[in-house]
Amino acid sequence: MITFTPLSGAARSARTVPLAYLLQVDDVRILLDCGSPDWCPERVHADEDENEPLPWEKYCDNLKECAIAPTVDLVLLSHGDLSHSGFFPYAHANWGLKAPAYSTLPVQAMARVAASEDVDGIRDEEDVGDQPEEPAEETTGEVAPSSPSPSPEQQAPSPTTTSPAKRRRYVATSHQVVEAFDSVTVLRYSQPCHLQGKCQGLTIIPFNAGRSLGGTIWKIRSPSAGTILYAVDMNHMKERHLDGTVLMKPAGGGVLESLARPDLLITDAERADVTTARxxxxxxxxxxxxxxxxxxxxxxxxxxxxxxxxxxxxxxxxxxxxxxxxxxxxxxxxxTGQEMLTFVRSMMEWFGGTISKEDVGDSGNNDGRRDRRRRDEDNDEDALGALALRFKHVEFFxxxxxxxxxxxxxxxxxxxxxxxxxxxxxxxxxxxxxxxxxxxxxxxxxxxxxxxxxxxxxxxxxxxxxxxxxxxxxxxxxxxxxxxxxxxxxxxxxxLEGAELEEFLAKERVAREKEAVHQAALARTQRMLEADEAESESDSDDDNSDDDEDEEVDEVERTLSAEMAVDEDEDTAKLAARTTRRQKRKRDADGGGAGGEWGLNEGDEGVTRISFDIYLKGNVAKATSFFKSADGQTQRFRMFPYVEKKRRVDEYGETVDVAMWLRKGKALEEDAESEETKEARRRKEEEEAKKTVREPPSKFVMRxxxxxxxxxxxxVDLEGLNDGRAVKTIIPQVNPRKMIIVHAPESATNELIDSCAKIRAMTKEIYAPNEGETVQIGQHTNSYSLSLSDDLLASIRMSRFEDNEVGYVYGRISNVASSTIPVLEVAAHTQVATTQRQPARGRILGSRPTQALPQSTMIGELKLTSLKARLASVGVQAELVGEGVLVCGAAAKRGQGADLHGDSVAVRKTARGKVEVEGSVSDIYYVVRREIYGLLALVAA
Known part of the structure; x- marks a missing residue:
């Protein structure tokens, strides 16, 4: 069962870009391309309603729903431009599109370059709305301050704005772009990749599509759905830096054999009604x-x-x-111009056209020697092996x-x-x-x-x-x-300048002060907790430890005294209480006697003092009754929050602290480094910090x-795409069993459908779904598990076909009590005899009953080129004459002066799945027939 849904770039659509399609093969959902629209369209009218839905909102909602669910199991990227791969970084980083993604190496590199250029260009000009903002009041004039920020990553909210582009746009960051495309798995052309996990059973193979460096035609093979071909934005013409698509062999050689006759072809028809100039x-x-x-x-x-x-x-x-x-x-x-050329100079094996010849000097006998000499004279290391990509006349800005x-x-x-x-x-x-x-x-x-x-x-x-x-x-x-x-x-x-700059700096200064106060408060709280813990432990120590603790408390008191900007009254009370407790412990140490032990000293009459081994925060009142007080209210006491520390153990003993070993390993690595290495790394970090220029406070302006x-x-059309003549020629030669048209306006879609309808051998199952419309191809098939009996397995006559063995099975299903799987057994002879006795009416006296001949089936597809090679190996001359006719024997030797009256046989493919062998009964006839049978699998009942 195949289900196909265009998320964007559908057929019969006014907007044919970006491209994104959801293909479901059985239970596996595949996202074919993930392009991004242009986030900065023109305003058609000055009074355009800003609340009107933007053209990309429906596409983004559909893609977000698929990514967040998550329902996408596989992502395939075909070209490295924005219309095919530009949206992948944002969906990967923000919507959880973490499914395995595949592309060729140039597509991965070029898509990263294109996406980085796009997101940096937009973020340097407009506020893309990463953070939700409150509705702003409109101001008059042409300049609108927006998002004053010291850096692109940290931007303050905008006080005013008149920009019409405040609606949500899904623009990734540079870090997200790099991270997303680093997760893409790269493949070579014609490299089969057998998927695992939920996609187990599927095989994907990339082929050259032309038009762009690394552009891909994806072939998807499924054991249940057959072969699916996804081929969009192809170019069969050879260009200066690329060869044409491998789908069409050069010089009219037809379609590549491994891409011919797919079960489903998904292709575009954007230029089916266009004739391009030479x-x-x-x-x-x-x-x-x-x-x-x-x-x-x-x-x-x-x-x-x-x-x-x-x-x-x-x-x-x-x-x-x-x-x-x-x-x-x-x-x-x-x-990203220089970065892009750095990438492509390391991918010379992906180039074609005239570049490879110019690099290796194939244009003449001495060109290669002259090119090497010129390369040595220029001493251009970056251009090594890429002479045609040096671009001496190009300057970068x-x-x-x-x-x-x-x-x-x-x-x-x-x-x-x-x-x-x-x-x-x-x-x-x-x-x-x-x-x-x-x-x-x-x-x-x-x-x-x-x-x-x-x-x-x-x-x-x-x-x-x-x-x-x-x-x-x-x-x-x-x-x-x-x-x-x-x-x-x-x-x-x-x-920012003038009053705006002063206002921003003032806000930044206030924010820093608040942050500093907050950090100081956190540090003070931590120190207080540590001091309280130390005091609680010191009550059981000797007198010397009390003196040490007093010194520590004094230090804490001095520190706290310097940080009393917040909650001064509360801190003063705590310090006073702590000082009183310290003086009490000194008196007890000097010999307070029994009274000192309980906190009741001479001269303290009328004073009630409670002493504990630990410090209890808060006021603790003395009550005569533990349960009820005099006025009937329950007295609440503060309890020490003791948490028992339990040692974590497993069945083999104490558990291993992984973090501790990692810290020790890092410390050992740092110790093993020499002083020169540490100094070099420190200098490098300092130089990088100096090179990183802090961006001044700025604002977004629209004029x-x-x-x-x-x-x-x-x-001048230099998009490098097939025109209508090429599309109408290539698709009938591919001859798919079913076809889906995408990425095409209505006129081009109808033009291609009408052209295919005029070809009798072309499929009539052609679909052109609209955006969001789901097309189902095929029906659900039910699979059952059967167990073959030993007698039936011994009676099967197997025929070898390619890497498989095929046999014809006839039997009946029976249930066995000892197993839940039905067993296929040999059919009873009585049923066969009954079937043979049925045509008894009209029998001629003395005649034998009629018997049905055994059924046979030929499996495979005869290729005349393969038959010709096989006949040549057994010494039979054969030549292709006309379309679909192979002449074998004497008639194939006419050009060599052989006997014209010898035996000859003609093999003709008349229709799909039908082959005619025409000739006189001779040795050549039987040899040809035997070789034809050898190329096919004969399965007999």
């Missing part, structure tokens, strides 16, 4: 636009992602810069301010800024200033998520094109001149900027 034309259009703009002394802004598709752009631009010998800078504006300090607005340059959606971060702040400069170019390479500024700019460009030049018609459009005024909300974080558009806008 890659050569798209690359040429982008490079021509870049070169023409820079040579005219203008600049380009290219919004990009931070981990996946930016690699293809960098390789393309770097090769163009080397070929054209351009001197203009390529500026990558990203916090962390913030827009650092970029503008190096290059002014008048300097021609190409800027790659994150994120691609222009919803927040460096790309948005740069666009506000960049778009006002005439003849500058904003170059888009993707359509982005609906509701973002990047999608609005794409729609503006697409609507300005002629009907035959739109992006989905297979043509390259032209750039357009933008005009008008665009209102943008710019969020930023600025240091509305009116951008006067004067730049040019151009779009």
């Amino acid at each position: 890659r050569k034309d798209r690359d040429a259009a982008l490079l021509d636009c870049v070169t023409a703009t820079l040579t005219s002394r203008n600049s380009l802004l290219l919004p990009c992602d931070s981990s996946t598709r930016v690699l293809e752009l960098l390789v393309l631009l770097d090769q163009h810069w080397n070929y054209s010998r351009l001197k203009y800078p390529i500026c990558l504006l990203s916090r 962390m913030t827009p301010q650092s970029l503008l300090q190096t290059y002014s607005n008048k300097d021609p340059k190409l800027i790659l800024a994150v994120p691609a959606t222009l919803s927040h971060g460096p790309s948005r702040s740069l666009f506000a200033e960049f778009a006002e400069i005439p003849d500058n170019v904003v170059l888009l390479t993707g359509r982005c998520e609906p509701g973002t500024l990047g999608r609005q700019l794409f729609d503006k460009w697409n609507d300005s094109q002629r009907e035959e030049a739109k992006w989905d018609r297979g043509k390259i459009g032209s750039n357009i001149m933008m005009d008008g005024v665009l209102k943008l909300e710019i969020h930023s974080k600025v240091p 509305t900027a009116e951008v006067q558009l004067a730049c040019r806008l151009f779009f």
Whole structure:
């Protein structure tokens, strides 16, 4: 039984991202991808209702319900971008999504980079609402102080705000991102992973999907549900840094054998109705636009992602810069740009395309020697083995301010800024200033998520094109001149100044004082308890111990006297009582006699004094009756709270204190370290502490900027996805038994369904569920346990098929009193004889009764390529002619001048599960038939 529920990115949906699907195979629930939406969408109208549900709320509620239950047993991540893996850190840290997660190594690394870039960019600009805040009063103006904080981790509540984004957004922290992706188990391509625990019996295998580094097609094998293929966002075309998906063999070789004919295919149809222009034309259009703009002394802004598709752009631009010998800078504006390149340089085995050839010098005889010499001259250790990923022309910048300090607005340059959606971060702040400069170019390479500024700019460009030049018609459009005024909300974080800074420092000072007083009170209470315990133990000691205790009490009194900022009256009373008791003990030690022993000394007439071996806190009154006082009220006495300390023992003796041994082990390790090592570690810690700059108190600011558009806008599709022609060609060759369409708008979904309906061999069981809609595939099967009798087991004729042995069983079930499991026994001969005597009517005199022939079944699927190889091993020539026809014998040797009149046999696959062997009765015929039977398992009754 297979149950499939799209949590987000469903078919027939206007919002096809993010991707997250819940697949249930029997009792195992698998989360396929866990993408995050864009948390900073544009406000369509200025008077937009802030209480209106945001587009991601339903998705977040569904995912939270699945994660908290918890009902997810397995997580599979297919690509390392935000739309596939961005939400996993938050769900892992806050909702308990602790199920085993799997991905390839590049997906794990690239997803960490993308998520870190996203959460840092959002948290540096807006208050994401980690802590519940009281409703704030709105203020007028463009600036809104929010969350003054000395550090991103500790932020004070905001007194006022006008930001529309105060509604809940699920943004993780940098530490949560690292922790979540460290828990992901990485696999290699084509590496089977046999799961254990609740998922026992399932096998997952990753295959190359193309489009992104480490992009994965997941193959899930279940003993009950069969083979499930999850293949989304594929690219069959070879790119500069990646090979195409392995689903399609190169040069029209068909589908990879291990991925063909799955029981269920889950795939996307986002571009089923799109015709993409040729890659050569798209690359040429982008490079021509870049070169023409820079040579005219203008600049380009290219919004990009931070981990996946930016690699293809960098390789393309770097090769163009080397070929054209351009001197203009390529500026990558990203916090994680250098970290991302450090990761990818250590993953050269995952690359393809032209990068691997360039690294090993396969383009010529002397190229490898020249590349090694150039690498030695440059002495670039980080680029060892990654010559094509050095990007000598790329400069890295962390913030827009650092970029503008190096290059002014008048300097021609190409800027790659994150994120691609222009919803927040460096790309948005740069666009506000960049778009006002005439003849500058904003170059888009993707359509982005609906509701973002990047999608609005794409729609503006697409609507300005002629009907035959739109992006989905297979043509390259032209750039357009933008005009008008665009209102943008710019969020930023600025240091506090003036009265706001003084107010914050005053609040911080008061908070520190309260914390100091609280800590002093705790320490004082602890010391008082320790002093009381010491006093109670000292009553049974000798006179010398009393003197020592007096000194300790004096020390405690001096300490307490210096810390009487809180509860002064109570502390004074306690000190006085303690001083009185100390003087009494001195008098008793000097020879108080019997009266001193009981606390009744000479000269103390009229004074009632009670003495105990221990100090009892509180006032203890003397009562004549233990049960009742004179006025009828019960007298209450303070009792010493004695707790007997019991030694913990087990059946072997005293239990082992693990903490004590750990402390001793750590102490021994520290003692074993040399003084040089300790000094080096101490210096390192001091240097790190000095490098950690304490962030000044700051606030979140939102301003509305009116951008006067004067730049040019151009779009070139470099998303690296299959278009409609490829999708309609690949899916029929995969030929699944059942198919589920996801991640597609309504027009593309209908286009793919209509295309598959025209193919007679394609399955008719195609599902396109909406978001939250559950699709059930297959029916519940009941399994029973049977025990085979010895007689039946001896009568079975087994046939070997691959790694299994198969046999035909015919019998009857009987119950045995000594066992709860039914036994399958050999059928009685009387029943068979009765069955054979039934057709007695119409018998011819002297004829024998008819008998049913034994039934036989062929198990397996005949592959003509396997049959050809098997015939060649026995000396029979065979050639494939046409589609689904294998000619064997003399007819296969015509090209070699052999006898044309010899015996020949044709093997033809006419339909699914049907094979025809056509030819004259000859030795070749019997040899071919024998080899066909050898490739299949014959099971006879």
